[in-house]
Amino acid sequence: MTELKIQHILTLSYLLSKGAKHNYVSITTSSLGKNIKKSQQAASKHLLELEQNQFIERIINGRNISVKITSKGFSEMVKLSAILKKSLESLPSFVELKGTLVSGMGEGAYYMGLSGYTKQFKSKIGYVPFPGTLNVRLDQKIYQEAIKQFDTLDGVKIESFSDGMRTYGWVKCFQAKLNNSINCKLIILERTHHDDSIIELISKVCIRKSGKLKEGSKISIKIPIPS
Template sequence: MEEVQIPRSARDDSMTFVGRVVSGTGQGAQFLVLGWVAAQLQEQLSLTPFPGTLNLRISTEIRQSLFERRKEFLRISDPASPDCPGYVKKVTLHANGRTCETAYLILPEKTMYHDVLEIVAAVSLREHLLLSDGDAVEVEIDPG
């Protein structure tokens, strides 16, 4: 798998890497319809997400780098279980000559998958970016 990470410089807090599209298990879609998730995404980001996530396979090193930066992300959590939050960060996606500037990476505090990221948006990202399993997607973490 071809993955490139562009390191952050002293003046630029962005990060860019490439992941590969993989099919998910449907758990992301189940997560997005939870009342507290939908309410917090709408309230904090004005986002009504498409009922499904785009899953990208990445290296464990990239996921670790993102996890170390999670305090820079928006924190969401179930009011009944605040000890297991998720972190959300706006990203720009590039694939197949197309771009989506209104997508969000969701990084759970606890996960079974240390090599898969889930991305949400108001639209089907597979359709918008013309994606199939195995396609490369460049992910740019928006600074700030």
């Protein structure tokens, strides 16, 4: 039995969108090529190969081409859809990061203790965090790249504010769990002195003490993806 080739999936998808499951639809190779972002010659080849493998039926009348997807072609697309659906539904619902605990410059305690932040923390995440942040260095590139997606995800946002002398940037909070035991929040800052390899965590408790952590401790963090 001939299996559907990857390069033909877009062509069949386009034909399905035009109603070719039940009807012969009129197309041109130029319009097909434009819609699947291939050349006219490639589109023509796709149609020929699909017909030869009995995934479509064609009726050619001069320059007019009418195409209908066969039951075999539709069945293959249904199988593909089922595989994709299963794969998408089995996606991990969290991001896992690994790194090393490093000491910061002590600024976290100052900033997280500002009333403009603490009032919002209390109302939006339900508590005022323990003074300071836990700094984790993401040692591997894969984790440094993975963290970037949180820049565009919606977390609990602590709005920026001004004390009359300077403006303090916003903070986005994401639920997280450290070493499978300590509930905490990953925070994404509008302004930071750290490079992309350093992430910061806050919690209701002193994470270092609760987790019996010290400089150089290996850290694992799981962050559920917001729905």
